[in-house]
Amino acid sequence: MKILVVAEMQLGKLKPSNGAAVRFAQDLAAKTGGSFDIVLIGHGLADLAAGLNKYGAGALHVIDAPRFENYLPGSFCAAVVGLVQAEGYTAVIGGEATTSRDIFPRIAGALGAGMCKGVSAIVDAGGGVAYQRAVFSGMALRTERIHTPIHVLTVDPTAVGEPAEGPAGAVKAFAAPGGDDDSVKFVERRRAESGRPDLAVAERVVGAGRGIKSADYLETIGTLADKLGAAIGSTRAVVDAGWLPNEFQVGQTGKAIAPKLYLAIGISGAVQHSAGIRGAKTIVAINKDPEAPIFKIADVGIVADLFDVVPKLIEKI
Amino acid sequence: MKVLVTVKPVADPNTPPAAWIAAQQGKPTGEVNHVANYFDLIAVEQAIRLKDVGVDDICIVSITGDDKMAQVRSAIAMGANRAILIDPEGKALEWHQIAAALKHVVEQEQPAFVLMGKQATDDDASQVGSILAGMLGWPQATFVSEMEFNADRTRVKVGRETDEGVEVLDVKLPAVITCDLRLNEPRYATLPNLIKSKKAPLERFKFSELGIAADPQVTVEGFALPAGRSGECRMVKDADELVGVLKEMKLV
Protein backbone atom coordinates (compact mmCIF):
# COMPACT_ATOMS: atom_id res chain seq x y z
CA MET A 1 0.00 0.00 0.00
CA LYS A 2 1.07 3.57 -0.56
CA ILE A 3 0.35 5.11 2.82
CA LEU A 4 -0.10 8.69 3.96
CA VAL A 5 0.12 9.48 7.68
CA VAL A 6 -1.72 12.67 8.58
CA ALA A 7 0.20 14.14 11.52
CA GLU A 8 -1.70 16.29 13.96
CA MET A 9 -0.78 19.29 15.99
CA GLN A 10 -1.87 20.14 19.47
CA LEU A 11 -1.48 23.69 20.74
CA GLY A 12 1.40 24.40 18.38
CA LYS A 13 3.24 21.12 19.07
CA LEU A 14 3.18 17.67 17.47
CA LYS A 15 0.51 15.51 19.02
CA PRO A 16 1.77 12.37 20.80
CA SER A 17 -0.81 10.19 18.99
CA ASN A 18 1.16 10.78 15.77
CA GLY A 19 3.64 8.17 16.99
CA ALA A 20 1.04 5.40 16.96
CA ALA A 21 -0.10 6.43 13.48
CA VAL A 22 3.47 6.26 12.16
CA ARG A 23 4.06 2.90 13.86
CA PHE A 24 0.86 1.47 12.35
CA ALA A 25 1.92 2.80 8.93
CA GLN A 26 5.33 1.12 9.32
CA ASP A 27 3.64 -2.18 10.21
CA LEU A 28 1.09 -1.93 7.41
CA ALA A 29 3.78 -1.01 4.87
CA ALA A 30 5.86 -4.01 5.95
CA LYS A 31 2.86 -6.32 5.79
CA THR A 32 1.56 -5.18 2.41
CA GLY A 33 4.90 -4.42 0.78
CA GLY A 34 4.45 -0.69 0.59
CA SER A 35 5.83 2.58 1.81
CA PHE A 36 4.62 5.55 3.78
CA ASP A 37 4.84 9.32 3.68
CA ILE A 38 3.76 11.87 6.26
CA VAL A 39 1.87 15.15 5.88
CA LEU A 40 1.80 18.00 8.35
CA ILE A 41 -0.72 20.80 7.94
CA GLY A 42 -0.61 24.16 9.69
CA HIS A 43 1.12 27.49 9.63
CA GLY A 44 4.75 28.26 10.48
CA LEU A 45 5.71 24.58 10.58
CA ALA A 46 9.42 24.73 9.74
CA ASP A 47 10.66 23.71 13.20
CA LEU A 48 8.02 21.08 13.80
CA ALA A 49 8.54 19.23 10.54
CA ALA A 50 12.00 18.07 11.68
CA GLY A 51 10.49 16.29 14.69
CA LEU A 52 8.45 14.09 12.35
CA ASN A 53 11.11 13.39 9.80
CA LYS A 54 12.99 10.63 11.61
CA TYR A 55 10.92 7.51 11.00
CA GLY A 56 11.91 6.40 7.51
CA ALA A 57 9.08 8.09 5.63
CA GLY A 58 9.67 8.44 1.88
CA ALA A 59 8.52 12.03 1.95
CA LEU A 60 7.36 14.62 4.43
CA HIS A 61 4.74 16.82 2.84
CA VAL A 62 4.27 20.20 4.42
CA ILE A 63 1.10 22.16 3.81
CA ASP A 64 1.79 25.55 5.31
CA ALA A 65 -0.47 28.57 4.86
CA PRO A 66 -2.06 31.21 7.10
CA ARG A 67 -5.50 29.66 6.58
CA PHE A 68 -4.27 26.50 8.30
CA GLU A 69 -3.31 28.36 11.48
CA ASN A 70 -6.22 26.75 13.33
CA TYR A 71 -7.63 23.32 12.58
CA LEU A 72 -10.91 23.50 10.66
CA PRO A 73 -12.52 20.36 9.24
CA GLY A 74 -13.53 21.65 5.79
CA SER A 75 -10.21 23.15 4.70
CA PHE A 76 -8.03 20.46 6.31
CA CYS A 77 -10.14 17.76 4.68
CA ALA A 78 -9.81 19.40 1.26
CA ALA A 79 -6.04 19.65 1.75
CA VAL A 80 -5.63 15.96 2.65
CA VAL A 81 -7.95 14.80 -0.12
CA GLY A 82 -6.04 16.96 -2.64
CA LEU A 83 -2.74 15.39 -1.60
CA VAL A 84 -4.12 11.83 -1.62
CA GLN A 85 -5.44 12.32 -5.13
CA ALA A 86 -2.29 14.04 -6.40
CA GLU A 87 0.03 11.30 -5.08
CA GLY A 88 -2.25 8.29 -5.45
CA TYR A 89 -2.18 7.09 -1.84
CA THR A 90 -4.10 3.91 -1.03
CA ALA A 91 -4.20 4.32 2.75
CA VAL A 92 -4.66 7.37 4.97
CA ILE A 93 -3.77 6.96 8.64
CA GLY A 94 -4.00 9.16 11.72
CA GLY A 95 -3.83 8.74 15.48
CA GLU A 96 -7.17 8.52 17.29
CA ALA A 97 -7.90 11.92 18.84
CA THR A 98 -10.72 14.45 18.76
CA THR A 99 -9.31 16.05 15.60
CA SER A 100 -9.02 12.82 13.62
CA ARG A 101 -12.40 11.68 14.93
CA ASP A 102 -13.80 14.88 13.42
CA ILE A 103 -12.02 14.96 10.08
CA PHE A 104 -11.21 11.37 9.05
CA PRO A 105 -14.77 10.29 8.24
CA ARG A 106 -15.12 13.43 6.13
CA ILE A 107 -11.92 12.52 4.28
CA ALA A 108 -13.16 8.94 3.83
CA GLY A 109 -16.49 10.18 2.50
CA ALA A 110 -14.80 12.56 0.07
CA LEU A 111 -12.52 9.79 -1.23
CA GLY A 112 -15.37 7.29 -1.42
CA ALA A 113 -13.24 5.16 0.87
CA GLY A 114 -14.16 2.86 3.74
CA MET A 115 -12.90 3.78 7.18
CA CYS A 116 -12.19 1.99 10.45
CA LYS A 117 -11.91 4.12 13.58
CA GLY A 118 -9.48 3.46 16.41
CA VAL A 119 -7.89 0.28 15.06
CA SER A 120 -5.57 -1.65 17.35
CA ALA A 121 -4.20 -4.45 15.13
CA ILE A 122 -3.78 -5.68 11.57
CA VAL A 123 -5.40 -9.06 10.93
CA ASP A 124 -4.73 -11.38 7.97
CA ALA A 125 -7.89 -11.86 5.95
CA GLY A 126 -7.96 -14.09 2.90
CA GLY A 127 -4.97 -12.63 1.09
CA GLY A 128 -5.70 -9.11 2.29
CA VAL A 129 -5.73 -7.26 5.55
CA ALA A 130 -8.50 -6.52 8.01
CA TYR A 131 -8.37 -4.40 11.13
CA GLN A 132 -9.34 -5.04 14.71
CA ARG A 133 -10.89 -2.34 16.87
CA ALA A 134 -12.64 -2.02 20.21
CA VAL A 135 -16.41 -1.52 20.11
CA PHE A 136 -19.23 -1.45 22.67
CA SER A 137 -17.34 0.53 25.31
CA GLY A 138 -14.23 -1.56 24.77
CA MET A 139 -16.05 -4.66 25.98
CA ALA A 140 -15.74 -6.37 22.58
CA LEU A 141 -13.25 -6.43 19.74
CA ARG A 142 -14.47 -6.43 16.18
CA THR A 143 -12.60 -7.26 12.98
CA GLU A 144 -13.56 -5.04 10.06
CA ARG A 145 -12.55 -5.30 6.43
CA ILE A 146 -12.44 -2.40 3.99
CA HIS A 147 -13.42 -3.16 0.39
CA THR A 148 -12.60 0.15 -1.29
CA PRO A 149 -9.29 0.80 -3.09
CA ILE A 150 -8.34 3.34 -0.41
CA HIS A 151 -8.33 2.47 3.31
CA VAL A 152 -8.86 5.24 5.86
CA LEU A 153 -7.82 4.42 9.43
CA THR A 154 -7.38 6.03 12.80
CA VAL A 155 -5.17 4.16 15.22
CA ASP A 156 -5.74 3.60 18.95
CA PRO A 157 -2.61 5.05 20.57
CA THR A 158 -3.12 2.95 23.71
CA ALA A 159 -2.82 -0.28 21.70
CA VAL A 160 0.04 0.48 19.33
CA GLY A 161 3.71 0.94 20.26
CA GLU A 162 6.32 3.52 19.42
CA PRO A 163 7.49 3.97 15.82
CA ALA A 164 10.93 2.74 14.75
CA GLU A 165 13.44 5.44 13.86
CA GLY A 166 14.64 5.68 10.29
CA PRO A 167 16.20 8.05 7.76
CA ALA A 168 14.62 11.39 6.94
CA GLY A 169 12.52 11.69 3.80
CA ALA A 170 12.44 14.44 1.22
CA VAL A 171 10.60 17.50 2.52
CA LYS A 172 8.07 18.67 -0.04
CA ALA A 173 5.78 21.69 0.07
CA PHE A 174 2.29 20.94 -1.19
CA ALA A 175 0.01 23.74 -2.36
CA ALA A 176 -3.35 22.58 -1.07
CA PRO A 177 -6.49 23.20 -3.10
CA GLY A 178 -9.14 25.54 -1.78
CA GLY A 179 -9.01 29.10 -0.53
CA ASP A 180 -10.36 31.17 2.29
CA ASP A 181 -13.77 30.07 3.36
CA ASP A 182 -15.90 31.72 6.00
CA SER A 183 -18.33 28.84 6.51
CA VAL A 184 -16.54 27.86 9.73
CA LYS A 185 -14.53 30.41 11.70
CA PHE A 186 -12.33 29.67 14.68
CA VAL A 187 -13.33 31.91 17.59
CA GLU A 188 -11.36 30.81 20.63
CA ARG A 189 -10.13 27.92 22.73
CA ARG A 190 -10.95 27.68 26.43
CA ARG A 191 -8.51 25.60 28.30
CA ALA A 192 -7.20 25.26 31.83
CA GLU A 193 -3.40 25.16 32.10
CA SER A 194 -2.36 22.76 34.82
CA GLY A 195 1.40 22.49 34.37
CA ARG A 196 1.02 18.73 34.91
CA PRO A 197 1.92 16.02 32.37
CA ASP A 198 -0.35 15.52 29.34
CA LEU A 199 -3.13 13.15 30.40
CA ALA A 200 -3.08 11.35 27.05
CA VAL A 201 0.49 10.10 27.50
CA ALA A 202 1.30 10.49 31.21
CA GLU A 203 3.03 7.50 32.83
CA ARG A 204 1.03 8.00 36.00
CA VAL A 205 -2.53 9.25 36.28
CA VAL A 206 -4.56 10.03 39.36
CA GLY A 207 -8.24 9.58 38.48
CA ALA A 208 -10.79 11.51 40.54
CA GLY A 209 -14.41 10.35 40.74
CA ARG A 210 -17.60 11.66 42.29
CA GLY A 211 -16.44 10.16 45.59
CA ILE A 212 -14.25 13.24 46.18
CA LYS A 213 -17.54 15.06 46.95
CA SER A 214 -16.55 18.57 45.85
CA ALA A 215 -14.21 20.57 43.65
CA ASP A 216 -12.37 21.71 46.79
CA TYR A 217 -10.85 18.29 47.24
CA LEU A 218 -9.11 18.56 43.88
CA GLU A 219 -6.41 20.55 45.63
CA THR A 220 -5.53 17.50 47.72
CA ILE A 221 -5.79 15.26 44.64
CA GLY A 222 -3.43 17.71 42.91
CA THR A 223 -0.93 17.46 45.76
CA LEU A 224 -0.94 13.68 45.41
CA ALA A 225 -0.61 13.94 41.62
CA ASP A 226 2.38 16.26 41.98
CA LYS A 227 4.06 13.91 44.46
CA LEU A 228 3.69 11.14 41.88
CA GLY A 229 4.55 13.32 38.89
CA ALA A 230 1.12 12.33 37.62
CA ALA A 231 -1.55 13.85 35.42
CA ILE A 232 -5.10 14.19 36.71
CA GLY A 233 -7.95 12.44 34.95
CA SER A 234 -11.58 12.12 35.94
CA THR A 235 -14.94 10.54 35.33
CA ARG A 236 -17.85 12.06 33.50
CA ALA A 237 -19.57 12.72 36.83
CA VAL A 238 -16.77 15.08 37.88
CA VAL A 239 -16.84 16.93 34.55
CA ASP A 240 -20.66 17.15 34.52
CA ALA A 241 -20.49 18.67 38.01
CA GLY A 242 -18.19 21.35 36.60
CA TRP A 243 -15.32 20.40 38.95
CA LEU A 244 -12.96 19.80 36.01
CA PRO A 245 -13.12 20.75 32.31
CA ASN A 246 -14.05 18.21 29.63
CA GLU A 247 -10.51 17.41 28.50
CA PHE A 248 -9.97 15.60 31.81
CA GLN A 249 -12.69 13.01 31.11
CA VAL A 250 -11.43 9.48 30.64
CA GLY A 251 -13.60 6.81 29.06
CA GLN A 252 -15.68 5.64 26.15
CA THR A 253 -16.49 9.17 25.12
CA GLY A 254 -13.48 10.93 26.59
CA LYS A 255 -9.80 10.03 26.42
CA ALA A 256 -8.45 6.50 26.31
CA ILE A 257 -5.23 6.28 28.30
CA ALA A 258 -2.57 3.65 28.96
CA PRO A 259 -0.43 4.83 31.90
CA LYS A 260 1.82 2.55 33.94
CA LEU A 261 -0.20 3.48 37.02
CA TYR A 262 -3.83 4.55 37.21
CA LEU A 263 -4.92 5.45 40.70
CA ALA A 264 -8.73 5.46 40.74
CA ILE A 265 -9.98 7.49 43.69
CA GLY A 266 -13.70 7.47 44.50
CA ILE A 267 -14.52 6.03 41.07
CA SER A 268 -17.20 3.34 40.77
CA GLY A 269 -15.81 1.82 37.56
CA ALA A 270 -18.80 2.15 35.21
CA VAL A 271 -18.25 0.45 31.83
CA GLN A 272 -18.06 3.84 30.13
CA HIS A 273 -15.18 4.88 32.38
CA SER A 274 -13.43 1.50 32.30
CA ALA A 275 -13.40 1.69 28.48
CA GLY A 276 -10.77 4.41 28.77
CA ILE A 277 -8.41 2.67 31.20
CA ARG A 278 -8.23 -0.87 29.83
CA GLY A 279 -4.76 -0.15 28.48
CA ALA A 280 -3.42 0.88 31.92
CA LYS A 281 -0.63 -1.38 33.17
CA THR A 282 -1.63 -1.27 36.82
CA ILE A 283 -4.94 0.00 38.17
CA VAL A 284 -5.10 0.82 41.87
CA ALA A 285 -8.55 1.53 43.28
CA ILE A 286 -9.52 3.35 46.45
CA ASN A 287 -13.23 2.99 47.14
CA LYS A 288 -15.28 2.58 50.29
CA ASP A 289 -17.74 0.22 48.58
CA PRO A 290 -16.35 -3.34 48.38
CA GLU A 291 -18.89 -4.10 45.63
CA ALA A 292 -17.74 -1.24 43.36
CA PRO A 293 -17.12 -2.62 39.84
CA ILE A 294 -13.73 -0.88 39.72
CA PHE A 295 -12.35 -3.73 41.87
CA LYS A 296 -13.18 -6.16 39.03
CA ILE A 297 -10.62 -4.50 36.76
CA ALA A 298 -8.19 -3.20 39.40
CA ASP A 299 -4.90 -4.93 40.18
CA VAL A 300 -4.59 -3.50 43.66
CA GLY A 301 -7.49 -2.33 45.78
CA ILE A 302 -8.29 -0.85 49.14
CA VAL A 303 -11.75 -0.63 50.64
CA ALA A 304 -11.52 2.55 52.65
CA ASP A 305 -12.57 6.16 52.99
CA LEU A 306 -10.58 8.14 50.45
CA PHE A 307 -10.52 11.18 52.74
CA ASP A 308 -8.56 9.04 55.16
CA VAL A 309 -6.27 7.25 52.67
CA VAL A 310 -5.30 10.07 50.29
CA PRO A 311 -3.65 12.32 52.93
CA LYS A 312 -1.71 9.31 54.22
CA LEU A 313 -0.50 8.52 50.70
CA ILE A 314 0.66 12.12 50.28
CA GLU A 315 2.55 11.83 53.56
CA LYS A 316 4.15 8.46 52.82
CA ILE A 317 5.07 8.62 49.15
CA MET B 1 -37.01 26.33 11.34
CA LYS B 2 -37.05 22.69 10.44
CA VAL B 3 -34.54 20.37 12.09
CA LEU B 4 -33.70 16.76 11.34
CA VAL B 5 -32.57 14.68 14.31
CA THR B 6 -31.14 11.19 13.85
CA VAL B 7 -31.96 8.39 16.28
CA LYS B 8 -30.34 4.95 16.31
CA PRO B 9 -31.68 2.13 18.48
CA VAL B 10 -28.70 0.43 20.13
CA ALA B 11 -28.18 -2.44 22.55
CA ASP B 12 -28.50 -1.41 26.18
CA PRO B 13 -24.94 -0.49 27.27
CA ASN B 14 -25.31 -2.87 30.23
CA THR B 15 -25.76 -5.92 28.00
CA PRO B 16 -23.12 -8.58 28.78
CA PRO B 17 -20.56 -8.42 25.95
CA ALA B 18 -20.90 -12.10 25.02
CA ALA B 19 -24.66 -11.68 24.56
CA TRP B 20 -24.09 -8.55 22.52
CA ILE B 21 -21.65 -10.37 20.26
CA ALA B 22 -24.04 -13.29 19.85
CA ALA B 23 -26.83 -10.90 18.84
CA GLN B 24 -24.49 -9.16 16.38
CA GLN B 25 -23.79 -12.52 14.81
CA GLY B 26 -27.48 -13.10 14.36
CA LYS B 27 -27.78 -15.73 17.07
CA PRO B 28 -31.04 -15.56 18.95
CA THR B 29 -30.49 -14.35 22.49
CA GLY B 30 -33.07 -13.14 24.92
CA GLU B 31 -30.55 -11.02 26.80
CA VAL B 32 -30.33 -7.92 24.63
CA ASN B 33 -32.65 -5.01 25.29
CA HIS B 34 -32.51 -2.00 23.05
CA VAL B 35 -32.56 1.68 23.92
CA ALA B 36 -32.30 4.83 21.87
CA ASN B 37 -28.64 5.86 21.59
CA TYR B 38 -28.08 8.27 24.49
CA PHE B 39 -26.21 10.84 22.40
CA ASP B 40 -29.15 10.92 19.98
CA LEU B 41 -31.50 11.69 22.86
CA ILE B 42 -29.26 14.66 23.66
CA ALA B 43 -29.77 15.76 20.05
CA VAL B 44 -33.57 15.39 20.36
CA GLU B 45 -33.56 17.32 23.64
CA GLN B 46 -31.53 20.08 22.02
CA ALA B 47 -33.99 20.39 19.15
CA ILE B 48 -36.83 20.74 21.66
CA ARG B 49 -34.95 23.39 23.64
CA LEU B 50 -34.37 25.33 20.44
CA LYS B 51 -38.10 25.95 20.04
CA ASP B 52 -37.56 29.36 21.58
CA VAL B 53 -35.12 30.31 18.82
CA GLY B 54 -37.62 29.34 16.15
CA VAL B 55 -37.45 25.56 15.71
CA ASP B 56 -41.01 24.52 14.91
CA ASP B 57 -40.64 21.27 12.96
CA ILE B 58 -38.61 18.49 14.58
CA CYS B 59 -38.35 15.47 12.34
CA ILE B 60 -36.71 12.32 13.67
CA VAL B 61 -34.91 10.15 11.13
CA SER B 62 -34.13 6.57 11.98
CA ILE B 63 -32.74 3.77 9.87
CA THR B 64 -34.15 0.78 11.61
CA GLY B 65 -36.53 -2.13 11.28
CA ASP B 66 -40.03 -2.16 12.73
CA ASP B 67 -38.89 -4.31 15.64
CA LYS B 68 -37.14 -1.27 17.17
CA MET B 69 -40.05 1.18 16.78
CA ALA B 70 -40.46 1.44 20.56
CA GLN B 71 -37.04 3.10 20.84
CA VAL B 72 -37.85 5.54 18.03
CA ARG B 73 -41.23 6.31 19.63
CA SER B 74 -39.60 7.10 22.95
CA ALA B 75 -37.59 9.76 21.13
CA ILE B 76 -40.61 11.14 19.27
CA ALA B 77 -42.51 11.30 22.57
CA MET B 78 -39.90 13.66 24.02
CA GLY B 79 -41.44 16.32 21.78
CA ALA B 80 -40.75 15.72 18.08
CA ASN B 81 -43.39 16.44 15.43
CA ARG B 82 -42.91 13.51 13.07
CA ALA B 83 -40.51 10.86 11.88
CA ILE B 84 -39.02 9.40 8.73
CA LEU B 85 -38.09 5.74 8.90
CA ILE B 86 -35.81 3.92 6.53
CA ASP B 87 -36.11 0.16 6.60
CA PRO B 88 -32.69 -1.48 6.13
CA GLU B 89 -34.54 -4.63 4.97
CA GLY B 90 -32.57 -6.84 7.27
CA LYS B 91 -29.17 -5.68 6.02
CA ALA B 92 -26.37 -4.53 8.29
CA LEU B 93 -25.63 -1.12 6.81
CA GLU B 94 -22.28 0.54 7.36
CA TRP B 95 -21.59 4.20 8.01
CA HIS B 96 -21.24 5.34 4.42
CA GLN B 97 -24.57 3.74 3.48
CA ILE B 98 -26.26 5.27 6.52
CA ALA B 99 -24.87 8.70 5.63
CA ALA B 100 -26.05 8.26 2.03
CA ALA B 101 -29.55 7.39 3.23
CA LEU B 102 -29.57 10.45 5.51
CA LYS B 103 -28.40 12.60 2.61
CA HIS B 104 -31.45 11.46 0.71
CA VAL B 105 -33.69 12.64 3.54
CA VAL B 106 -31.83 15.94 3.92
CA GLU B 107 -32.27 16.67 0.22
CA GLN B 108 -35.97 15.92 0.46
CA GLU B 109 -36.54 17.92 3.65
CA GLN B 110 -34.03 20.79 3.32
CA PRO B 111 -33.73 21.37 7.07
CA ALA B 112 -32.04 24.41 8.61
CA PHE B 113 -29.57 21.99 10.21
CA VAL B 114 -29.12 18.36 11.21
CA LEU B 115 -28.59 17.36 14.84
CA MET B 116 -27.03 13.97 15.60
CA GLY B 117 -25.47 12.16 18.52
CA LYS B 118 -21.67 12.33 18.43
CA GLN B 119 -21.36 8.55 18.38
CA ALA B 120 -23.45 5.41 18.72
CA THR B 121 -22.69 3.56 21.92
CA ASP B 122 -22.67 0.16 20.19
CA ASP B 123 -20.05 0.50 17.47
CA ASP B 124 -18.47 3.67 18.94
CA ALA B 125 -17.47 4.84 15.46
CA SER B 126 -18.58 8.50 15.38
CA GLN B 127 -18.34 8.52 11.60
CA VAL B 128 -21.78 9.25 10.16
CA GLY B 129 -22.03 12.96 11.04
CA SER B 130 -18.77 13.92 9.35
CA ILE B 131 -19.41 11.71 6.31
CA LEU B 132 -22.86 13.24 5.89
CA ALA B 133 -21.53 16.80 6.18
CA GLY B 134 -18.89 16.03 3.57
CA MET B 135 -21.41 14.43 1.22
CA LEU B 136 -23.66 17.49 1.49
CA GLY B 137 -20.75 19.91 1.23
CA TRP B 138 -21.98 21.42 4.51
CA PRO B 139 -19.94 22.67 7.43
CA GLN B 140 -19.74 20.33 10.39
CA ALA B 141 -19.41 20.88 14.11
CA THR B 142 -18.84 17.69 16.10
CA PHE B 143 -18.82 16.98 19.87
CA VAL B 144 -20.82 20.12 20.56
CA SER B 145 -21.63 21.08 24.15
CA GLU B 146 -22.79 24.67 23.64
CA MET B 147 -24.90 26.30 20.90
CA GLU B 148 -25.83 29.93 20.38
CA PHE B 149 -27.53 31.25 17.24
CA ASN B 150 -26.98 34.68 15.75
CA ALA B 151 -29.95 37.07 15.45
CA ASP B 152 -31.00 36.12 11.93
CA ARG B 153 -30.31 32.38 12.48
CA THR B 154 -27.83 32.18 9.62
CA ARG B 155 -24.94 31.09 11.83
CA VAL B 156 -24.45 29.26 15.10
CA LYS B 157 -21.62 29.60 17.58
CA VAL B 158 -20.73 26.22 19.06
CA GLY B 159 -18.43 25.02 21.79
CA ARG B 160 -16.79 21.70 20.87
CA GLU B 161 -15.29 19.34 23.43
CA THR B 162 -11.79 18.53 22.22
CA ASP B 163 -8.67 16.95 23.71
CA GLU B 164 -7.32 20.45 24.15
CA GLY B 165 -10.32 22.05 25.85
CA VAL B 166 -13.45 23.69 24.51
CA GLU B 167 -12.99 25.01 20.97
CA VAL B 168 -15.44 27.69 19.93
CA LEU B 169 -16.37 27.83 16.24
CA ASP B 170 -18.72 30.12 14.35
CA VAL B 171 -20.52 27.94 11.82
CA LYS B 172 -22.65 28.87 8.82
CA LEU B 173 -25.99 27.10 8.44
CA PRO B 174 -27.08 24.69 7.15
CA ALA B 175 -24.64 22.44 8.97
CA VAL B 176 -24.36 19.03 10.58
CA ILE B 177 -23.98 19.30 14.34
CA THR B 178 -23.15 16.31 16.54
CA CYS B 179 -23.96 16.50 20.24
CA ASP B 180 -21.78 15.70 23.26
CA LEU B 181 -22.74 14.86 26.82
CA ARG B 182 -22.59 18.32 28.34
CA LEU B 183 -25.02 19.91 25.84
CA ASN B 184 -28.06 19.07 27.96
CA GLU B 185 -29.73 16.34 29.96
CA PRO B 186 -32.42 14.58 27.91
CA ARG B 187 -35.92 14.55 29.42
CA TYR B 188 -37.89 11.37 29.86
CA ALA B 189 -40.93 10.87 27.67
CA THR B 190 -44.09 10.95 29.79
CA LEU B 191 -46.75 8.26 29.42
CA PRO B 192 -49.35 10.62 27.86
CA ASN B 193 -46.74 11.76 25.34
CA LEU B 194 -45.81 8.18 24.58
CA ILE B 195 -49.46 7.48 23.79
CA LYS B 196 -49.69 10.67 21.73
CA SER B 197 -46.52 9.79 19.82
CA LYS B 198 -48.38 6.88 18.24
CA LYS B 199 -50.29 9.48 16.23
CA ALA B 200 -47.18 11.30 15.00
CA PRO B 201 -46.96 11.20 11.20
CA LEU B 202 -44.51 8.59 9.93
CA GLU B 203 -43.05 8.46 6.46
CA ARG B 204 -41.40 5.22 5.41
CA PHE B 205 -38.79 4.32 2.85
CA LYS B 206 -37.00 1.12 2.05
CA PHE B 207 -33.22 1.36 1.81
CA SER B 208 -33.31 -0.40 -1.57
CA GLU B 209 -35.56 2.36 -2.98
CA LEU B 210 -33.00 5.10 -2.37
CA GLY B 211 -30.57 4.20 -5.16
CA ILE B 212 -27.60 3.72 -2.83
CA ALA B 213 -24.91 1.15 -3.64
CA ALA B 214 -25.93 -2.06 -1.94
CA ASP B 215 -22.35 -3.25 -1.46
CA PRO B 216 -20.91 -2.10 1.84
CA GLN B 217 -17.49 -0.43 1.89
CA VAL B 218 -16.70 -2.02 5.23
CA THR B 219 -17.82 -5.44 6.46
CA VAL B 220 -17.61 -7.03 9.89
CA GLU B 221 -15.50 -10.19 9.79
CA GLY B 222 -15.71 -11.33 13.37
CA PHE B 223 -15.76 -10.60 17.07
CA ALA B 224 -13.66 -11.43 20.08
CA LEU B 225 -13.69 -10.62 23.75
CA PRO B 226 -10.71 -8.55 24.84
CA ALA B 227 -8.04 -10.31 26.90
CA GLY B 228 -9.00 -9.88 30.53
CA ARG B 229 -6.83 -7.88 32.87
CA SER B 230 -4.45 -9.62 35.24
CA GLY B 231 -7.31 -11.27 37.09
CA GLU B 232 -7.42 -11.09 40.86
CA CYS B 233 -7.40 -7.73 42.55
CA ARG B 234 -4.88 -7.75 45.37
CA MET B 235 -6.66 -6.21 48.37
CA VAL B 236 -4.63 -4.25 50.90
CA LYS B 237 -5.83 -3.17 54.34
CA ASP B 238 -4.45 0.33 54.83
CA ALA B 239 -2.42 3.18 53.36
CA ASP B 240 0.86 1.79 54.72
CA GLU B 241 0.37 -1.51 52.98
CA LEU B 242 -0.72 0.26 49.80
CA VAL B 243 2.45 2.35 49.71
CA GLY B 244 4.46 -0.83 50.36
CA VAL B 245 2.82 -2.63 47.44
CA LEU B 246 3.30 0.35 45.12
CA LYS B 247 6.99 0.49 46.07
CA GLU B 248 7.35 -3.25 45.58
CA MET B 249 5.81 -2.90 42.11
CA LYS B 250 8.21 0.01 41.46
CA LEU B 251 5.28 2.30 40.73
CA VAL B 252 6.32 5.01 43.17
Ligand SMILES: Cc1cc2nc3c(=O)[nH]c(=O)nc-3n(C[C@H](O)[C@H](O)[C@H](O)COP(=O)(O)OP(=O)(O)OC[C@H]3O[C@@H](n4cnc5c(N)ncnc54)[C@H](O)[C@@H]3O)c2cc1C
Ligand atom coordinates in the same frame (compact mmCIF):
# COMPACT_ATOMS: atom_id res chain seq x y z
C1 LIG C 1 -23.54 7.74 26.82
C2 LIG C 1 -22.69 7.78 28.06
C3 LIG C 1 -21.33 8.00 27.94
C4 LIG C 1 -20.53 8.05 29.08
N1 LIG C 1 -19.19 8.26 28.92
C5 LIG C 1 -18.42 8.29 30.04
C6 LIG C 1 -17.00 8.50 29.93
O1 LIG C 1 -16.43 8.66 28.85
N2 LIG C 1 -16.28 8.51 31.08
C7 LIG C 1 -16.84 8.34 32.31
O2 LIG C 1 -16.11 8.38 33.31
N3 LIG C 1 -18.16 8.15 32.43
C8 LIG C 1 -18.95 8.13 31.33
N4 LIG C 1 -20.30 7.95 31.48
C9 LIG C 1 -20.86 7.95 32.85
C10 LIG C 1 -20.72 6.62 33.57
O3 LIG C 1 -21.80 5.80 33.21
C11 LIG C 1 -20.75 6.83 35.10
O4 LIG C 1 -21.92 7.52 35.45
C12 LIG C 1 -19.56 7.63 35.64
O5 LIG C 1 -18.34 7.10 35.14
C13 LIG C 1 -19.57 7.58 37.14
O6 LIG C 1 -18.57 8.41 37.67
P1 LIG C 1 -17.99 8.17 39.12
O7 LIG C 1 -17.37 6.82 39.20
O8 LIG C 1 -17.13 9.35 39.42
O9 LIG C 1 -19.26 8.33 40.05
P2 LIG C 1 -20.12 7.25 40.82
O10 LIG C 1 -20.55 6.16 39.95
O11 LIG C 1 -21.11 8.02 41.58
O12 LIG C 1 -19.08 6.60 41.83
C14 LIG C 1 -18.55 7.24 42.94
C15 LIG C 1 -17.78 6.20 43.71
O13 LIG C 1 -17.12 6.82 44.79
C16 LIG C 1 -17.18 5.97 45.92
N5 LIG C 1 -17.06 6.81 47.11
C17 LIG C 1 -17.92 7.76 47.54
N6 LIG C 1 -17.45 8.33 48.67
C18 LIG C 1 -16.27 7.74 48.95
C19 LIG C 1 -15.32 7.90 50.00
N7 LIG C 1 -15.47 8.80 50.97
N8 LIG C 1 -14.23 7.12 49.97
C20 LIG C 1 -14.05 6.18 48.99
N9 LIG C 1 -14.92 6.00 47.98
C21 LIG C 1 -16.02 6.77 47.96
C22 LIG C 1 -18.51 5.28 45.82
O14 LIG C 1 -18.48 4.05 46.51
C23 LIG C 1 -18.66 5.09 44.31
O15 LIG C 1 -18.17 3.84 43.88
C24 LIG C 1 -21.11 7.88 30.35
C25 LIG C 1 -22.47 7.65 30.46
C26 LIG C 1 -23.26 7.59 29.34
C27 LIG C 1 -24.72 7.33 29.49
